[in-house]
Amino acid sequence: MSQEEVVVLNFWPSMFGARVIMALEEKEIKFEYKEEDVFGKKTDLLLQTNPVNKKIPVLIHNGKPAQCRFWADLIDKKVFDAGKRTWTKKGKEQEEAKQEFIETLKLLETELGEKVYFGGNDNVSMVDLVLISYYPWFHSWETIGGFSIEDHTPKLMGWVRKCLTRPAISKSLPDPLKILDRVSQIIKIHEFFYGY
Amino acid sequence: MSQEEVVVLNFWPSMFGARVIMALEEKEIKFEYKEEDVFGKKTDLLLQTNPVNKKIPVLIHNGKPAQCRFWADLIDKKVFDAGKRTWTKKGKEQEEAKQEFIETLKLLETELGEKVYFGGNDNVSMVDLVLISYYPWFHSWETIGGFSIEDHTPKLMGWVRKCLTRPAISKSLPDPLKILDRVSQIIKIHEFFYGY
Incomplete structure (x- = not known):
């Protein structure tokens, strides 16, 4: 079985991030949480995975952002x-x-x-x-x-x-x-x- | 096997209706199409199934509107x-x-x-x-x-x-x-x- 890798980029007070995290928790899907300081410098990972609006949350599945x-x-x-x-x-x-x-x-x-x-x-x-x-x-x-x-x-x-x-x-x-x-x-x- | 009943209320030029219909067609799900004249009198079915914004499209599955x-x-x-x-x-x-x-x-x-x-x-x-x-x-x-x-x-x-x-x-x-x-x-x- 291949290892699934899920990463979530979030900013802690975000309601849009919270719902993604809750859904993953409800489905018992393991994920790595990465905090983004939206008022500070944006990380390269955020800029790469959400290049157009540069906003959190981003759900990254096996290296690919879920942008649908x-x-x-x-x-x-x-x-x-x-x-x-x-x-x-x-x-x-x-x-x-x-x-x-x-x-x-x-x-x-x-x-x-x-x-x-x-x-x-x-x-x-x-x-x-x-x-x-x-x-x-x-x-x-x-x-x-x-x-x-x-x-x-x-x-x-x-x-x-x-x-x-x-x-x-x-x-x-x-x-x-x-x-x-x-x-x-x-x-x-x-x-x-x-x-x- | 129970019979699934899917009804779509739409107004023909709507892009929001077209995508629902295309998705059903792509999935080969049978449905009944009902045209609503949004400029005319709204049908009772529309008012019952989408009472708050009274707009098309409405997808009705076994009598229940999909309002999620x-x-x-x-x-x-x-x-x-x-x-x-x-x-x-x-x-x-x-x-x-x-x-x-x-x-x-x-x-x-x-x-x-x-x-x-x-x-x-x-x-x-x-x-x-x-x-x-x-x-x-x-x-x-x-x-x-x-x-x-x-x-x-x-x-x-x-x-x-x-x-x-x-x-x-x-x-x-x-x-x-x-x-x-x-x-x-x-x-x-x-x-x-x-x-x-």
């Missing part, structure tokens, strides 16, 4: 918010939203790296399902915002096409054209009432 | 935010934060009902771990805000005491007095620099 929930949250925050602003805002705010949206997709493309899916080469993970759930909206955001996701993140669009070969995914997603139609209606109503 | 994630999110949003404002705000804003904090705990007490834990009578669930992870902060919020949680939600405090009988929980949580000490220091530093 982190990426899913990042997508729901950044892609949702910036994507929405590409069509609800105008002018400078719209440009900023487009930049932010593209930057987030680039970050995700880097995270995907050479893997087929975020979950690895054979299986989709929660991160794949969360991100692809935004794909039907891409067409509307590109059309109204006047930009092309393919131009900025071609590898990520390759990942989209790969996802769409899975029947479970392609048959579950709404039609991008139907969404554009609905979004266009909403914009027209908005322009009618507010004049912009 | 919902309650965990509500705690992280409402308890975290209102709790923090009970000591970072003053005057009217502090009073509002206290009210909001107590109202949230009352809502949670109602959800707990006559069960020993949120997860049932025998086991703690994710909701239990998420909520109890805030318990070490209660003492600070009560002391600085000048109120008693026990007075408002005695049953919920009974649940706290029950949770603390579990070694996995009691040994994992930080010391409430140590947190109050740290919080008091932060307040003093704040008063020194800003004068209130």
Whole structure:
């Protein structure tokens, strides 16, 4: 039997760390606790295992950080918010939203790296399902915002096409054209009432 | 073998619904799809199964809504935010934060009902771990805000005491007095620099 190694980086008053530790204790999973002083200098281990937001808690399983929930949250925050602003805002705010949206997709493309899916080469993970759930909206955001996701993140669009070969995914997603139609209606109503 | 019944309430353009459906399809779990018109009249089923935020998607398993994630999110949003404002705000804003904090705990007490834990009578669930992870902060919020949680939600405090009988929980949580000490220091530093 191989030895499983679990390390938790935490800062003692954190409620987000406490729940991870309690869950491990409840499941009787042995782990090594490492205290991080979040007000002091961050350790190399924290910076390596959580390079984007550099926050505790981090759960490290056999040297690999458990970041699934982190990426899913990042997508729901950044892609949702910036994507929405590409069509609800105008002018400078719209440009900023487009930049932010593209930057987030680039970050995700880097995270995907050479893997087929975020979950690895054979299986989709929660991160794949969360991100692809935004794909039907891409067409509307590109059309109204006047930009092309393919131009900025071609590898990520390759990942989209790969996802769409899975029947479970392609048959579950709404039609991008139907969404554009609905979004266009909403914009027209908005322009009618507010004049912009 | 008993028949498992899974129902999903969704609104077709929703990315939050799409991921639930894709996950069920990937796992080859049969389910019944029910469309909700979120702009129209909400169905009785939606109001019954998601009475607090009345939003899709809802996953209903054998007649019971899967609300675990919902309650965990509500705690992280409402308890975290209102709790923090009970000591970072003053005057009217502090009073509002206290009210909001107590109202949230009352809502949670109602959800707990006559069960020993949120997860049932025998086991703690994710909701239990998420909520109890805030318990070490209660003492600070009560002391600085000048109120008693026990007075408002005695049953919920009974649940706290029950949770603390579990070694996995009691040994994992930080010391409430140590947190109050740290919080008091932060307040003093704040008063020194800003004068209130």
